[in-house]
Amino acid sequence: MSLFTDPRWGEALSHLPDYLGNHVRVSLAALALGLAVSLPLAILTRNRPAPRGILLALASIVQTVPGLALLALFYPLLLLAASVTLAWFGVSFSAFGFLPAMLALALYSMLPVLRNGITGLNGIDPALIEAAKGVGMTARQSLVMVELPLALPVMMAGIRTAAVWVIGTATLSTPIGQTSLGNYIFAGLQTQNWVFVLFGCVASALLALAVDQLLGLIESGLRRRSRLRSGLGAVGMAALVAATLVPTMGRSSQGYVVGAKTFAEQYVLSALMKDRLQAAGLSATARSGLGSSVIFEALKAGDIDLYVDYSGTLWANQLHRTDIKPRAELVAELKTALAKDNITLLGELGFENAYALVMPRKRAEALGIRTIADLTAHAATLSIAGDYEFFSRPEWAALQKAYGLQFRAQRQMQPDFMYAAVASGEVDVIAGYTSDGLIAKYDLVTLDDPKHAIPPYDAILLLAPKRAGDERLQAALQPLLGKIDIATMREANLRASGNDANSSPDAVARWLWEKIKQ
């Protein structure tokens, strides 16, 4: 199939009004806030070297924080602030999506605006400021009628830089729940959908380029004192903003919001749930690519209505439990605990996505290894690989303790590469995920855990507090419960990891539904 006739372009295009509109909205708000804070600060500190130095140093420090980290930082900060305002004033606000993204991006925009504002104001010929005084201007009149207009071209250059930075960095606001052009990139990277990745990159680059050129036109108009140029630039900017915002305006009710974390299985499951809700006549949208720590809080706060999590994850992260119980018992206890927060644990989907030690089938058979206990005797001659967090997780400590495992070497790897590495013999054992499609593809086996050192990770469907008594919602989701076994989910995940038209989350979700609906 040719790259140009790939139906995924059409699918990508269908998201454009939503993604682009939200991208422009958050960028615009961030830039406006950044300007509203930075310009007065630049004016106030222009003649005060000490505070000016401190301010520029702070802004520079903010700039050195990676964009993704800055955005991620604002989520817990706002969450804390929201709990404080709730406790003190009885009002809370959503720490999810727009607000943290806007604040972080506004902070990010401050350095160029501050720096150019101060440079512009300090670069004015002192004789002109003297002249402003001499013709009888007050300090304020001198600022408004002489200094600001003369500094404007330099300030505009700073605003232009800030705008390009904000538009670029806004693509990273997807994991904290702000829809943006980054949704294409995050989804594409996770599901190996390069059409989406390309589309997202090109769209955000084009947007940044267009804004840069239009602001550049305004800037050169200000420099050359050409009203025509500045006017054209301003009209162009207004047209661009209107064209991107208007298509999504007035869409007040989004209906049910289905959340998804940042990996392929989650994209598929959220697409499946969205389809089920729509089939039941309920309007639903997917909010994908949410960070693992963001998504549960978002559900609790009602920013999303439903998503799939894994029992062991909540057991450790939300209940802070380290003991291990059998699958059904753990889910039952979790259900009771979550009910205290009014969160509904609707039920299990049927499969587990747990950590498991994985080996090539032939190798395991040759060595006579069926369980982790069998592995203990061979471990000293074998190497193991895991993802970036596995070796610091409690599961690994529990495994080592329960079975006395001591491997010859341990390595960290990108999850996608681990399976190929173990299949080719580059490493002997990997800590994989039980629902991963690559297990079947490479003919690997998961080793049993007779001592139950690894907690169960049942996929469970969670509903937000405000949907607790929602019978239509629950009825629509009922057909999914207990229907997805591990083999089916593995095959779905394998399909989703392909790079063709049938591997988009929507396409895989349709395949999955056909498979389980009887």
Added chain:
Amino acid sequence: MSSKLAISYQTATKSFGSLRAVDDVSLDIAEGEFLAVVGGSGSGKTTLLRLANRLIEADGGTITVEGEDVRNVDPVALRRRIGYVFQSGGLFPHLSVGDNIGITPKLLGEPATTIATRVDELLELVQLDRASHRDRLPETLSGGQRQRVGVARALAAKPRIVLMDEPFGALDPLTRDTLGDDYRTLHRRLGLTTVMITHDMTEAILLADRIAVMRGGKVLAQGTPAELSRSCDAYVLELLRTPRRQVERLNALLPQSGAA
């Protein structure tokens, strides 16, 4: 002098750090008078000028403008009623010629139509064609035209007093000569009091009624050129000799115009 005083300095002093820029200066400027303050760079003449409209605040002594102690007058109001011509124009580069000229009336809140009429009058007064100059930006003007606009701006709010800081210093000799004569005519016609700073004694003698010579923050001598020539100060006499020497050399080198 029988007439009233426009500006009066009594034992005025201003220091910048350890430098006494204006040192115990007493000087009266009568209404309608054209006074030139002559001195080299660093003599304190610009500081002295700016004490009058409080662009610089005096440390000691008393300065009165039209009988009022300047300390009792709001500095912004004071500057709006005293015209000020800056060295090399001081025009705002982002404003048109018309907007530059009309700035002080605008600050005073005069209606736009009044200002527009006034700008046209002033352009005519400083001999600039109003149709072709009013909407231009200062950067498109020659040095002489810019200084004419500077003079027009200083006169816009109909001041009785005009302060000029080396107004013609940066111009070519021909333009400088014409502009000086034209201003002298305006000074008479409008009944202004003018204080002009210059380092050029020839210019001072040709334009001013009276001359004050400054050096090291002090006024060494003041009076009409004839009165100055009776001074016993060596620096004052040296300054006065320069124009004369120039004339003698010019006469020797150039054939007299109209001579056979």
